[in-house]
Amino acid sequence: MDLRWWPIFVVGLVALLALVAVALLVPMPKITKVLRPLAHVNRLTAMPEYARIARLQFWAMLATLVLLVIMFGTALVTTSRPVGFSAASRNFEAVHPEDIMVCVGQPVTDPTTAGFLNYFSQQDKNFDTQRIGLTSPTLRVVPLTKDYEYASSQFSRYANLAGLQHQLDTTKELPGPQAQQLSSGINDFSREVSYVDYARSVQDVLALCMTGFPSFEDKSTRRRSLIYLGYTSFHGSSDSRPELFSDQQVKDMANQAGIQINVIARADVVKSPEQSNQALSQIVSATGGRYSVYNPAGTAGDNPSGTDSTLAGLIDKVRANPPDVVLPSGTIVTRRSWDYPNVPILVSLMAASLLFVSLAVLRR
Template structure:
């Protein structure tokens, strides 16, 4: 147990010691009283009944003194505000739920996209307060939602696109399902004076959070899968993208096959946001890799996702203050102990009087 104000304990215990010492050491003024003569006092004090009554009297005085000191200590500790520096995961998730936006610039029917989507399909089954969304190159495929059955259904359907695409002679219904899913991810649009860039795709993903541009009680993170090369003439420059992530309190995580040297400023933006930049080796089913090698590469990609999920965004207040840990008042134990002692002593005192 930790205390917010240790000095209160020092002052309180010191005052309590002074009061107890003063009560014992302070000289009492002897009052001149005429006592009524009583015969055979020596024999009376030797009676077993008198000895029991006097012993009970001394025990009662000792119990009163001990209870008074113990309750005073409980009051002093409660005044010093006991705190808990570790909030449970459930408490943190209720107070600061996670908003996660998946950002796919790769083909949704690619192998890596299938691994990512199937991973979060399984994660959605374990979610409690989290919201999850999915954004493609040019469209919001799944807005942020806590409809976990819907998320599992949609992510599972999209994760199966790789299998449909790899079929040599697909059935008509499978071909229709593949075309429908690809349309849901957005049709390719050609511009005369613009080419979609990584920075702009990331900005589109970030704008999927409500109230973007301002911090929120929710912990926001973007998990991007796709190329990470330098953007040519983007609408959002590296500085603007970094400022958008900072002002919105968004943690950017990047999973890419692009090497660190060829990624431009994207790795720095991810690091500055508290996220991770991971350059991984992709498992291509069409390559000469064996099934064991592909499984090892897929396991490595899932391991990177586990690492990202185990390091959620830091808790940030509206004024920008980062909370390393949550500190909450926990006086319950001390107060319960003090109250229990008072109740037990009161019941015992009532029994003694009877």
């Protein structure tokens, strides 16, 4: 739970503590009048009936004090506008579900690609309202879908290609069905196309991935998240062929469509000049996403179909920072925008009901 107006809660708590301190520290006024003495007071207080009434009075006073403090605390929390309850998050997810486009900018047979795809193959089982898709540098491999069984099977299929490629590289041979599976999988994932007057860039791949969101030209009530893994450059600095999209065009597309771009850049490849890294970092920053650098350092090859802990941790951080909702009017809606006073109000009503019933019983 979090509070939007936490200073109100602090002021109210300080006021309550101050009142308690005053009640305990300020001396009570002395009684100056002479009270009428009673005979045999010790006999009266020793009677079981008197002891029972005294205990009842003590516990009634204590219960009343506790219920009043609870009512004050819940009223204070409600006034401070609580947010962040799990129930509120579920409601937010239901009203503003998320579209996730997984974007791969490297060969499907790379062990890191396998770990990346395997992560989402497992996450599909935990999805409820999300839609997920997959895009390669040249193809829309899996269109956005809520068919999690289909998406998981496709992600697993392409994740397994790294293991087949590893077996082929190691043993120099592969049985016929597996060789066919590897060949068709590579061809279905991406097509190698060479152009004379055009050189593919990461910005072009990001633009292709963004067009996978339905009606991507306009903002949507659905949150849009793009997660890219791969190279930050596809060609050397000596290549003078033009590209389709510039950094600013990608930023404009993301801003117009309300898309959060997240990038996990490979740090162990030659095709990663510092200029490309900085350009991608600026694009990510402009869309409110996360930019991370990942170096497998030999760990990804140990388990070609799995996800090493470093890569999984980077993706977890991306998923822990979901995009906000950007309405067509430009209004930004976040989880913190959703006040959820239901819990403190219910607790307050229960305390008030118990207090009312207890006082009614005491009167009788």
